[in-house]
Amino acid sequence: MKIFNVSLGVVAVLAFASPSWATDIKALINEQGCFACHSMDQKMVGPSFKMVADRYRGQKGADEMLAKKIIAGGSGHWDKITGGIMMPPHPGMSMDQAKKVAEWVLSIK
Numbered sequence: 689m690k691i692f693n694v695s696l697g698v699v700a701v702l703a704f705a706s707p708s709w710a711t712d713i714k715a716l717i718n719e720q721g722c723f724a725c726h727s728m729d730q731k732m733v734g735p736s737f738k739m740v741a742d743r744y745r746g747q748k749g750a751d752e753m754l755a756k757k758i759i760a761g762g763s764g765h766w767d768k769i770t771g772g773i774m775m776p777p778h779p780g781m782s783m784d785q786a787k788k789v790a791e792w793v794l795s796i797k
Contacts, residue, residue: 737796
């Protein structure tokens with residue numbers, strides 16, 4: 689019976705605990721206005737996060753390259769999708785924050 693109670697307690701903690709890193713990343717993405725131009729799986733003004741993940745996942749240094757683009761903004765890589773609309777820079781984000789966002793995006797399947 690003790691094993692059952694301990695197991696039930698572990699399951700309850702896992703079921704109700706929100707992974708803080710995922711919550712923090714989504715809060716940062718909301719705060720930065722990323723969802724104004726990007727969705728999870730459909731093109732909006734910019735490519736979906738899934739499209740970005742599919743293009744860059746598995747490429748060496750993709751997380752750092754994307755983090756730099758998040759901070760500096762840019763255009764040209766997605767012109768067929770965006771019609772040439774530039775992604776605005778996010779200079780208020782640290783490299784660490786931008787890299788965490790990039791890693792999160794790259795994890796989307």
